[in-house]
Amino acid sequence: MSTKEYDVIVVGAGNAGQSVATAAAEAGKSVAITEGRDYGGTCPLRGCDPKLVLHAVAETVHRFHNLRGKGFTDEPGFSWPDLMAWKRTFTEPIPPKSQEKMRENGVEVYESYATFTDDHTLRLEDDLSIRGKTIVLATGMRPTPLDFPGSEHLLTSDDFLDMDDLPEEMIVIGGGYIGTETSQISHALGCRVTVIVSDEVPLSKFDHDLADMLRKASEERGIKFHLNSKAGAVRKVGNRFEVDIENKEGQKSTLTTDRVIHCAGRVPNIDKLDLEAAGVKYDKKKGIAVDGKLRTNLPHVYALGDCADSGLPLSPVASYAGSVLSDMLFDDREREISYFPLPTVAFSLPGMAAVGMTADEAKEARKEGREITERFADATDWYHARHLGSPVFAYKIFIDEKEDRILGAHLLGPNVTELINLFYLAISEKTRISALKQLIFAYPTAASTLKSML
Ligand SMILES: Cc1cc2nc3c(=O)[nH]c(=O)nc-3n(C[C@H](O)[C@H](O)[C@H](O)COP(=O)(O)OP(=O)(O)OC[C@H]3O[C@@H](n4cnc5c(N)ncnc54)[C@H](O)[C@@H]3O)c2cc1C
Numbered sequence: 001m002s003t004k005e006y007d008v009i010v011v012g013a014g015n016a017g018q019s020v021a022t023a024a025a026e027a028g029k030s031v032a033i034t035e036g037r038d039y040g041g042t043c044p045l046r047g048c049d050p051k052l053v054l055h056a057v058a059e060t061v062h063r064f065h066n067l068r069g070k071g072f073t074d075e076p077g078f079s080w081p082d083l084m085a086w087k088r089t090f091t092e093p094i095p096p097k098s099q100e101k102m103r104e105n106g107v108e109v110y111e112s113y114a115t116f117t118d119d120h121t122l123r124l125e126d127d128l129s130i131r132g133k134t135i136v137l138a139t140g141m142r143p144t145p146l147d148f149p150g151s152e153h154l155l156t157s158d159d160f161l162d163m164d165d166l167p168e169e170m171i172v173i174g175g176g177y178i179g180t181e182t183s184q185i186s187h188a189l190g191c192r193v194t195v196i197v198s199d200e201v202p203l204s205k206f207d208h209d210l211a212d213m214l215r216k217a218s219e220e221r222g223i224k225f226h227l228n229s230k231a232g233a234v235r236k237v238g239n240r241f242e243v244d245i246e247n248k249e250g251q252k253s254t255l256t257t258d259r260v261i262h263c264a265g266r267v268p269n270i271d272k273l274d275l276e277a278a279g280v281k282y283d284k285k286k287g288i289a290v291d292g293k294l295r296t297n298l299p300h301v302y303a304l305g306d307c308a309d310s311g312l313p314l315s316p317v318a319s320y321a322g323s324v325l326s327d328m329l330f331d332d333r334e335r336e337i338s339y340f341p342l343p344t345v346a347f348s349l350p351g352m353a354a355v356g357m358t359a360d361e362a363k364e365a366r367k368e369g370r371e372i373t374e375r376f377a378d379a380t381d382w383y384h385a386r387h388l389g390s391p392v393f394a395y396k397i398f399i400d401e402k403e404d405r406i407l408g409a410h411l412l413g414p415n416v417t418e419l420i421n422l423f424y425l426a427i428s429e430k431t432r433i434s435a436l437k438q439l440i441f442a443y444p445t446a447a448s449t450l451k452s453m454l
């Protein structure tokens, strides 16, 4: 077996890995990057971007339904194969372009999974080993393995985003980000959808009051929910599937459907690395253990993005971590990772968005004597929601009245996936509410609702 030596080896060519490999090459290092699947990683190929292509069409149909009888007459026609073909115009150019970009930057490109054989060496397929002075792990996440009988019948979000057709009926296991986006897109495009969620609300990582309002609005449109329920077994019966579920009270039932999509969470994608062979510490659920400078327990091994136990598994977090690590490793700049406040959105219909202090954090802060005001309101009768016929528009904002600042914002409704970035700016720049109220926002826009919320 031959061995090639590099200053820097990057494992995984998603957002995180590619940004570090490029920075290393620009700094004059000899760099190798290796990727077991397609170059580009989850976000542009199997995540954010293809999902948003589907969501754009689903949202248009959703808005049509909201305005039906208010000027619209005919149903919009829709073709899933055409939508998939449109989606592929975004995804297919990514792998060759990413590889080309890496090569142009002077990075040596490998197409192989990598496995540690010792703390500096990784074995690739094709009988080749690569040895690095510095090793950067950016291997992302994958769907949580589900160990119940029949789990081999489940499709994942990768499969959903590349399906040849949209079935008449679908069960979605999981109601987090991926389960919610999958179910809302499918339902808007004409599929009957049932969601099985082990939590008391869908989107349980968002504010629970708003998540419950989204659930109600979704149920009124026809999406079915089984809350506090777990999927237990799946059986193929002819062309259909039976799914056993059990709720918190122990009641069991069986549902039948055309297709079952596994959206029950993701785990760090570290199995193929054989981290034990290198002695890198990790937790199977949380990921590779790193400090505030993204260092693992080994001084020459770093980890970032979804595979590391640092920050939320979100695309801009992976990119930001890539830039922080690159500054520290290749530009001699001292930096410390800091993710707060972090805006996050779920592309439900309508959207859900959050930044900064949560209801639980506000409760804790109050226990410590801090005065925090909560503004929680249903704004469905506001002009912004009414002119779009939106079934729901609501917000919950946490404010420090003494300091005259916003601490956290939680939004549900049309255009909130954009509006949340204004709240993010206000929180991160510590803008005074009195100053925000002096601003003139273009009207009638989603941004102009910010002042009313305050
Ligand atoms: C369906 C879906 C929708 C999403 N939507 C959003 C969204 O709207 N907004 C948002 O912010 N985030 C979203 N995310 C999350 C986002 O995609 C990730 O946070 C981001 O892509 C992580 O980037 P990364 O570089 O850490 O990992 P990845 O992009 O996953 O890259 C890791 C790469 O490492 C490779 N790899 C793994 N093991 C090895 C090995 N041993 N050797 C070589 N290569 C290996 C993998 O094949 C993979 O290509 C979504 C995720 C999914 C699944």
Ligand SMILES: NC(=O)c1ccc[n+]([C@@H]2O[C@H](COP(=O)([O-])OP(=O)(O)OC[C@H]3O[C@@H](n4cnc5c(N)ncnc54)[C@H](O)[C@@H]3O)[C@@H](O)[C@H]2O)c1
Residues within 6 Å of the ligand: 173, 174, 175, 176, 177, 178, 179, 181, 196, 197, 198, 199, 202, 203, 204, 205, 229, 230, 231, 263, 264, 265, 266, 312, 313, 314, 344, 345, 346, 347
């Ligand atoms: N819009 C976005 O930014 C976006 C979109 C997709 C994914 N992501 C990222 O990817 C991560 C993973 O997303 P996810 O949706 O896979 O995970 P998640 O943790 O958000 O949701 C998992 C869901 O599965 C449910 N669940 C788990 N086991 C179950 C079972 N046996 N039966 C029924 N329900 C079960 C949970 O109740 C929860 O609703 C997110 O945390 C997020 O960081 C972000």
